[in-house]
Amino acid sequence: MHRILLDTPITPGQTLRIEGEEARHAVRVKRLQPGEPLELLDGAGHIAAATVAGSEKSRTGEWILLADVLTVETRPRPHPQVHVFAPAPKGDRLEDMIDALSQVGAASWSPLETIRTIREPREARLDRLQRIAREAAKQCGRAWALGIGPARRLPDLLAESPAATATIMADAAGPHYTASVLPAGIPEIRLLLGPEGDWDPRELTLARDRNIPTASFGPHIMRIAQAAATATAIILHLARSSQTAHPAPG
Amino acid sequence: MHRILLDTPITPGQTLRIEGEEARHAVRVKRLQPGEPLELLDGAGHIAAATVAGSEKSRTGEWILLADVLTVETRPRPHPQVHVFAPAPKGDRLEDMIDALSQVGAASWSPLETIRTIREPREARLDRLQRIAREAAKQCGRAWALGIGPARRLPDLLAESPAATATIMADAAGPHYTASVLPAGIPEIRLLLGPEGDWDPRELTLARDRNIPTASFGPHIMRIAQAAATATAIILHLARSSQTAHPAPG
Numbered sequence: 001m002h003r004i005l006l007d008t009p010i011t012p013g014q015t016l017r018i019e020g021e022e023a024r025h026a027v028r029v030k031r032l033q034p035g036e037p038l039e040l041l042d043g044a045g046h047i048a049a050a051t052v053a054g055s056e057k058s059r060t061g062e063w064i065l066l067a068d069v070l071t072v073e074t075r076p077r078p079h080p081q082v083h084v085f086a087p088a089p090k091g092d093r094l095e096d097m098i099d100a101l102s103q104v105g106a107a108s109w110s111p112l113e114t115i116r117t118i119r120e121p122r123e124a125r126l127d128r129l130q131r132i133a134r135e136a137a138k139q140c141g142r143a144w145a146l147g148i149g150p151a152r153r154l155p156d157l158l159a160e161s162p163a164a165t166a167t168i169m170a171d172a173a174g175p176h177y178t179a180s181v182l183p184a185g186i187p188e189i190r191l192l193l194g195p196e197g198d199w200d201p202r203e204l205t206l207a208r209d210r211n212i213p214t215a216s217f218g219p220h221i222m223r224i225a226q227a228a229a230t231a232t233a234i235i236l237h238l239a240r241s242s243q244t245a246h247p248a249p250g
Numbered sequence: 251m252h253r254i255l256l257d258t259p260i261t262p263g264q265t266l267r268i269e270g271e272e273a274r275h276a277v278r279v280k281r282l283q284p285g286e287p288l289e290l291l292d293g294a295g296h297i298a299a300a301t302v303a304g305s306e307k308s309r310t311g312e313w314i315l316l317a318d319v320l321t322v323e324t325r326p327r328p329h330p331q332v333h334v335f336a337p338a339p340k341g342d343r344l345e346d347m348i349d350a351l352s353q354v355g356a357a358s359w360s361p362l363e364t365i366r367t368i369r370e371p372r373e374a375r376l377d378r379l380q381r382i383a384r385e386a387a388k389q390c391g392r393a394w395a396l397g398i399g400p401a402r403r404l405p406d407l408l409a410e411s412p413a414a415t416a417t418i419m420a421d422a423a424g425p426h427y428t429a430s431v432l433p434a435g436i437p438e439i440r441l442l443l444g445p446e447g448d449w450d451p452r453e454l455t456l457a458r459d460r461n462i463p464t465a466s467f468g469p470h471i472m473r474i475a476q477a478a479a480t481a482t483a484i485i486l487h488l489a490r491s492s493q494t495a496h497p498a499p500g
Contacts, residue, residue: 078469096346103472104480140470178491218483219328219490220390222353229476230354230483233468237484240469241428 002030003039004067005138010040010048014069019058023065027055038067043134043145048072075143079187080239081107082232085152086193087117089224094125095132097225102136102146104233110149112157112192115200154203157192158210164188169207170231171199172221174214177231179238181213189235193228252280253289254317255388260290260298264319269308273315277305288317293384293395298322325393329437330489331357332482335402336443337367339474344375345382347475352386352396354483360399362407362442365450404453407442408460414438419457420481421449422471424464427481429488431463439485443478 004022018026026032032052040048053066084101088094088111101109129148137145158167165188168181175181182189192212194203207214217231254272268276276282282302290298303316334351338344338361351359379398387395408417415438418431425431432439442462444453457464467481 100476103468103470103476105469140472142470176490177487217487218353219355219486220353220392222390226350226353226479230479233480234484234487236469237427237467240426 001037001039002026002032003041003138003141004065005134006040006042008042009044010042010046010069010072012048012069012072015053016040016050016067016069018065018067019062023055024063026052026065027063032065040067040069041138041141041143043137043142045075045077045143046072047075047143077107077144078105078236080189080236081187082189082191082235083107083149084109084191084193084228084232085112085157086224086228087112087114087195089196093223093225094129097228098129098132098146098148099136100225100229101232102133102142103140104229105142105236106146106191106228106232107144107188108147108149109228111151113151113153114195115154115203116197117195154192155206157190158206158212162188165190167192167212168235169199169204169212169214170194170217170227171204171214172216172218174216177215177217177234177238179242181215182235182239184242189239191228191231191235193224193231196224251287251289252276252282253291253388253391254315255384256290256292258292259294260292260296260319260322262298262319262322265303266290266300266317266319268315268317269312273305274313276302276315277313282315290317290319291388291391291393293387293392295325295327295393296322297325297393327357327394328355328486330439330486331437332439332441332485333357333397333399334359334441334443334478334482335362335407336474336478337362337364337445339446343473343475344379347478348379348382348396348398349386350475350479351482352383352392353390354479355392355486356396356441356478356482357394357438358397358399359478361401363401363403364445365404365453366447367445404442405456407440408456408462412438415440417442417462418485419449419454419462419464420444420467420477421454421464422466422468424466427465427467427484427488429492431465432485432489434492439489441478441481441485443474443481446474 034054036052038050040050049070050067053068056064084106133146166182166186167190169192284302284304286302288300299320300317303318306314334356383396416432416436417440419442
């Protein structure tokens with residue numbers, strides 16, 4: 001099934017004119033023919049079933065794909081939402097992290113400024129990260145794209161107590177993570193990860209003073225992208241294990 | 251603490267002459283001075299505490315680092331051992347997978363030939379993967395490097411029942427993974443992952459006929475490297491949760 005990511009909201013019954021790279025790829029690379037099925041996503045909770053109605057060229061010679069929207073499904077945001085706050089790794093590794101967090105199902109990533117890292121991606125970079133998050137959402141069939149948040153300082157984050165939100169700090173020296181570390185059924189989780197050089201001891205003291213639990217998520221030292229994806233996957237997996245009874249495999 | 255990976259076994263009381271890139275990096279980049287502490291690993295279970303004894307140049311002008319070995323610790327293999335069998339992704343993604351599996355703590359990776367993938371890394375490539383696994387072991391402080399196994403065919407793997415080993419097949423359409431899917435305390439686990447185009451239905455039928463459980467490890471479609479690392483991390487995390495009682499975080 002060919003998937004296309006749109007920038008605009010989708011309404012059933014509509015015939016969409018899809019332009020740009022998505023249209024060129026569908027017409028020239030995939031060579032989709034009228035009647036073939038499509039899945040359309042907007043990264044904001046909507047997934048539409050559609051069929052190819054045809055294709056045409058714009059006056060400037062760009063391909064336009066015409067799609068008939070059959071049905072639109074609105075998906076709720078996944079539960080719980082894991083909001084990741086982690087320092088931005090350097091170069092391509094930041095993009096790898098956005099991609100990995102999208103695949104494992106994090107709700108958002110925001111750059112975290114810590115004592116040992118104050119690297120903040122520039123605005124231009126954040127635009128690019130949003131594009132990567134939207135592309136990843138398409139690849140892995142996410143109805144909601146990973147959100148990219150503004151840079152935050154650790155003391156500011158620790159001073160807040162937003163409603164219905166639990167905070168946890170990943171620390172390789174902390175106790176093995178279990179689902180009981182966080183309140184059962186909590187809808188939003190803030191997962192804080194330190195830089196590769198680890199938290200400064202003052203940051204761990206600050207967390208202890210504010211009763212923020214720490215936990216470890218693996219036997220080895222992980223680089224920041226893998227640490228963030230692994231901790232998110234484990235938190236989501238254990239939260240879902242406690243939410244539902246699952247049939248035995250077989 | 252500067253870590254150095256050795257190709258040779260380590261004995262306490264020894265003065266080692268370390269050559270090659272590790273020596274050049276320690277002397278010229280890190281500028282280690284006599285008396286500074288070192289950690290030496292051999293990727294085969296030994297971690298040694300050592301100090302820099304000095305440095306010298308070989309007749310051909312290469313740097314040699316001299317290290318006094320103080321103590322050698324032999325670490326047991328981690329328990330359980332997760333042996334990953336997954337198709338080799340293309341290009342750099344294969345190296346990313348070896349790196350990710352090293353970080354999360356898999357015991358080994360072997361290329362898996364499935365109906366939809368028969369790509370087998372060439373011998374020359376396997377040598378390179380072993381180097382990547384050893385480098386990753388150094389980065390993340392693993393006493394045992396990730397093993398790289400020979401290519402296997404799915405039907406051959408499913409036909410075997412090695413002692414003290416449980417097999418599980420990752421399948422996005424399978425039930426949510428729980429620790430009860432595998433026998434408690436089993437020392438070796440074979441984790442089988444399909445290609446990005448998913449298992450062929452005949453492969454799932456074959457697994458069902460042989461009573462091999464299937465399980466899912468995340469809410470979204472993952473590419474093979476992330477799927478393998480995530481499933482390994484979740485299996486290890488849940489196995490360790492059931493092995494030990496952990497203190498509540500403070």
